[in-house]
Amino acid sequence: MSSTVGDFLVERLSQWGVKRIFGYPGDGINGVFGALRRSGKIEFVQCRHEEMAAFMASAHAKFTGELGVCIATSGPGASHLLTGLYDARLDHMPVLAITGQQARTALGGHYQQELDLMSMFKDVAGAFVQQASAPSQVRHLLDRAVRTAVGERKVTALILPNDLQDLPYEEPARAHGTLHSSVGVCRPRVVPREADLVDAAQLLNAGNKVAILVGAGALQASEQVRALAEKLGAGVAKALLGKAVLPDELPWVTGCIGLLGTEPSLKLMNECDTLLMIGSGFPYAEFLPKEGHARGVQIDIAPNMLGLRYPMDINLVGDAADTLKALLPLIEQKTDRRWRKKVEGWRKAWDTKLEKRALTTADPINPQRVVHELSPRLPDNAIITSDSGSCANWFARDLRIREGMQCSLSGGLASMGAAVPYAIAAKFAHPEQTVVALVGDGAMQMNNLAELITVAKYWKQWGNGRWICAVFNNQDLNQVTWEQRVMEGDPKFAASQDIPDVPYHLFAISIGLKGICVERDEDVAAAWEQALASDVPVVIDFRTDPNVPPLPPHISLKQARQFAGALLQGDPDSVGVIRQTARQVLSSVLPKK
Ligand SMILES: Cc1ncc(C[n+]2csc(CCOP(=O)(O)OP(=O)(O)O)c2C)c(N)n1
Ligand SMILES: [Mg+2]
16 A cells, blocks of 8 residues: 555556656655655666656657656756756657655745746646645646656656655545546547548549658558558658668668758659658758649648648648558559659669768778668667767668667757667667667767766666667767858867767776777778677777768758868868868869869
């Protein structure tokens, strides 16, 4: 039987199916931690920082489909959660944050660690945020926080004053002003009406050149997307969060789209006459067809994500798999395969180009080669995470996803610091699978490095050490350096861009993990093989060349001029940049001298 409010909370979370909570302790939340210890029903994962706990909760939701839960103390613990919670919110993940608060008797008194948490969480957890004030209120607050998070795929927050956590739990009385809530939520099957499906099918059947764009919302609809694309003779581009929807072995999958995307995806969008978008909030409208050039159908579970990036003709509210299942019988098999052949041709040419780029020599290591060599060596069910930075380009372009793999990154928020916590949450959820995190050195220094200590603390518990962190050590905040050059026309600003050299592999060794340093292109493949065969988690320090350009698949004339101008203004790395850029892509746009 429950005794304190804390005990009740833990028991109720367990009834909701929560098995693991990520967090960090503090006196504002000790009443709940005591209950976690007494109960033993929920595993507590101790992170190095509350932001990492929130990233882990977000990743837990992404890699399992379950609710992610994170917990922190009052004041600074709660405020540290914010970025990870925003990550979940922007990627539509169900996450519950539980935090402490000062005692009810102190609130409003400018007390130590007293923050107005209701106001602070109001934006990120706007779907449901409440601060409990009485024991008998906690039951419905928790039930509603979980049901809202799961049912609406939102972030919610529950704030518990510390004195309240230790009070005896009371069931709500049968009286005016009390509530009697329950556990459980059955998600609906959401399928558009038949007449709307018929309209959508007519539009798609009338198209001669159909392009499909899939996002995270289509991750559970791989089979249906594939069947539909085959019938329509369509090419399929993938938004970053939808990278695992279809394997890259399919010759008509054009890969990722956007600034980090591929040339065939760009061509697919520019030349199609019909666009079908499924479960994607891909933001960059300039990579979609020009307005009026294509007719469009969109499918999304969230009505507020429909018709937003492209003026769609038909906006269908629906679950991706169920909607496609209902749509498929209405779709005619296209006999004219010329468009499909064209898309496959683009894709083939791109594969050749990509491989050539990856195998070009660089100084010291070509970062594209790091991911290029990883792809064929990954086990079938590997999980790959990426940080934000130039490695996200190589993750998007050079990583070839196969069936059964999962991958993700901080998509909507594009925050640095997510790759290692994501990879930790992935490993807790799927301990039998190999997990690989791709991380920039700036992101390591920001917070991923400390989170390796969490790996050192827990890996033996996972039952195996198949967990790898690959660092792209270029001593530069490279993605932004290139944005300064190409988008702004500014030379690299060394004061803001250069970062110290840190021996990541030695840090790993010092905390009991394995560390490998790779300094030459020709050693990249062997390093991956060694790491993938290791029974201890590995950190690989790849010394990569910052002058390999992570450029968008197309570069506009304006950007080319700006880029050339930036180099002429005295970019400190101009010689290396020109050499690498010429080798990679841009020989036509470089300054002549
Ligand atoms: C929290 C946060 N701060 C700043 C940025 C802006 N930003 C995006 S990529 C990047 C550079 C990342 O550098 P690094 O991790 O070394 O990767 P690289 O691009 O060098 O491969 C920065 C500063 C961000 N996305 N998130
Ligand atoms: Mg870097």
